[in-house]
Amino acid sequence: MYTKISGLALLLLLIVSCKQEKKAENSSVGQQDETRNLVEINKLTEKEKASGWELLFDGKSTDGWHLFNHPDAHPVWEVKNGILGCEPINGSGVHGDLVTDEEFRNYELTFDWKTTENGNSGVFINVQESPDYIKTYQTGPEYQLLDPTHVDYAIESKRSGCLYSFAPQLHPAITHPAGEWNRSRVKQMDGIVEFYLNGKLTAKVDFNAPEWKEWIATSGFKDSPDFGMATEGHIGLQEWTSNIWFRNIKIREL
Numbered sequence: 001m002y003t004k005i006s007g008l009a010l011l012l013l014l015i016v017s018c019k020q021e022k023k024a025e026n027s028s029v030g031q032q033d034e035t036r037n038l039v040e041i042n043k044l045t046e047k048e049k050a051s052g053w054e055l056l057f058d059g060k061s062t063d064g065w066h067l068f069n070h071p072d073a074h075p076v077w078e079v080k081n082g083i084l085g086c087e088p089i090n091g092s093g094v095h096g097d098l099v100t101d102e103e104f105r106n107y108e109l110t111f112d113w114k115t116t117e118n119g120n121s122g123v124f125i126n127v128q129e130s131p132d133y134i135k136t137y138q139t140g141p142e143y144q145l146l147d148p149t150h151v152d153y154a155i156e157s158k159r160s161g162c163l164y165s166f167a168p169q170l171h172p173a174i175t176h177p178a179g180e181w182n183r184s185r186v187k188q189m190d191g192i193v194e195f196y197l198n199g200k201l202t203a204k205v206d207f208n209a210p211e212w213k214e215w216i217a218t219s220g221f222k223d224s225p226d227f228g229m230a231t232e233g234h235i236g237l238q239e240w241t242s243n244i245w246f247r248n249i250k251i252r253e254l
Contacts, residue, residue, distance in 0.1 A: 056251050062084070086244050097237060119150065129233075166219075
């Protein structure tokens, strides 16, 4: 009896140990895609390459990005362990939003992101860079990134995946808690934009439609005459009041 119990305990111990080793191995190598296949972080699969995808973040540097309106500045944004992040309080460098060197019109963008408890940030599209604009949000609509514990989460049009302040999520989408990765997607074709969060379509708007201009006229952006008017521009990552991290930033032009 004792021998059987000891043998069973040993077997269970071996199984648990193997699972832990496998989990550790997976977390150090990469992540699982939607088909639960292990993929490397900040790498393109052969299928992605064949479909025209490119990396916007190489996992090693901020090459291809610069501080909004200050291309020669050393930004507070840093790359650590394959993750592009901004820690406004602890970081060193010039503060501000990070934008792509290139401008994009028709494209599909995907990225992973996570934040801290009470975190608040965003990704801007169609950003116009000029001395006439002090902030990215004066021209670029925002894909909202918000931790569920943040006070603004009670405002449905300000939850993650929303086009900030425009409308509630089209389909309810879960925002993973602080410290856990979320996956987002943006698709723009001739000014028609779709936002996705963790596989759910959360926003859709036509920047050419009268309804969009009517909303701007009654929104908090009514005093920014160029807000939401462009259908081409830079992609921007917001530095706000909390830590934010990104990885797997990929794009393909359509």
